[in-house]
Amino acid sequence: MLPTLNKNPLYTTEYGSAYVVDSLEALAQLPDNSVNLVMTSPPFALQRQKEYGNKDEYDYVDWLAEFAKLVYQKLTPDGSFVVDLGGAYRKGHPVRSLYNYRVLIKFCDEIGFHLAEEFFWFNPSKLPSPIEWVNKRKIRAKDSVNTVWWLSKTEWPKADVSKVLTEYSDRMKKLLKDPEAYYSPAKRPSGHDISNTFGKDNGGAIPSNLLQISNSEASSKYLKLCKEVGVSAHPARFPAKLPEFFIRFLTEPNDLVVDIFGGSNTTGYVCELEKRRWMAFEERKDYLSASVFRFMQEKPIEEIKEAFNELMAEDENTTKHIPTIQPTLI
Incomplete structure (x- = not known):
């Protein structure tokens, strides 16, 4: 069963509910220690106002901290809070804002979160920006990485990296097929013999904290359906593979996952496929209504x-x- 709010959801699925609601109001109604994972991508602290709403970088940290305080209360003792934050330049200057790092420091020093691990989402398809410094003056490189903070309520959050193993390289596949032909390790200076640790098939390689996930959605079904129906797609979507990684890594089937900035509800959609209970909170009804296309x-x-x-x-x-939907990512 999902927790209930004092208003009806816009729509429900087998595993989740999507609400048009202020997230602060909704979070306050959830039972303490009830949420296993909050996975979200807040509006970034950008210099120009965007259609989906964003704060000035100097107000941003305090604004986001109000949500984080409630998230901390609602997480289970071994729960996690994963926040995707894009970088930004200071207005009118070719130097970076530190807002995403100030978010991290404030959340840990003042609210009580632990930084379980920092991740970096590398989007190879990201367009060169900002235009002034990268394209015109050519004094900065393309910004292609978002910081993704994996925060936890305890120093020992629930996690299982074996659930997110990556495909072995071609070289590793050859080694697994015939270890002796490709690798003959000697003893380390410490005397440790590592010869028995290679050549064992563990089902995949342990991923790094650099997540290479393209966000080129030009041909996605969600965008096509938005166009066919004649509605505006959410302008700041993250790719399904990003929440998929953390949902598999940090939760189990039937755990509760909440997205406090639901947008086009990518998180809820992935949860549905992964059989996690989910709740999505989003203030804009048009965005959340269009998110039904994913289902x-x-x-x-x-x-x-x-x-x-x-x-x-x-x-x-x-x-x-x-x-119920068919298990395919869009």
């Missing part, structure tokens, strides 16, 4: 349009249920 990808376009229109027309006393 209806194989449905006829007329049925999808009808569902979107029903969601946009619904009042707070009605909820639409979306049937």
Whole structure:
């Protein structure tokens, strides 16, 4: 069972619920020590106001800390808070803002979080920016990495890296096939014999904290359906592979995952595929209504349009249920 709020969700699925709500209001209603993972990508502290809303960098840290204080209360003792934060330049100057690092320091020093590990999301398809410093003046390199803070309530959060192993390299595959032909290690100076640790197939390689995930969604079904229905897609989506990594790494089936800045509900969609209970909170009804496209990808376009229109027309006393989806990422 999912926790309940004092208002109806916009829509539900087999495993989750999506709410048009202020996240501070919604978080306050959740039971303490009930959430296994909060996985989110807040609006970044950008210099220009964006359609989806963002704060000035100097106000940003305190603003986000209000959410983090509630997240800390609601997490289970072994729960985690994963925050994707893009970098930014200081207004009018070719030097970086430190806001994403100030977020980290404040959350740990003042709220009580631990930095379990820092991750870096490398997006090879990211466009060169900012244009002034990279394209025009050519005095800075392209910014292609987001900081992703894995924060925990305890020094020993629940995690299992064996759930997110990566594919072996071609060289490793050859070694596994015939270890003696490709690797003959000598004893280390310490006397430690590592010869028996290689040549064993563990099902994949341990991933690094540099996550290379392209965010080129030009041909995604979500975007195609937004175009066909005639609605604006959320302008700041993260790729499904990013929450998928942390959901598999830090939770188990039936655990509760919450996204406090739901947007197009990528987190909820991945949770549905991974059989995690989920809740998504988003203030903008149009974005959350369009997120239903992720759960209806194989449905006829007329049925999808009808569902979107029903969601946009619904009042707070009605909820639409979306049937179980097929397990494919879009």
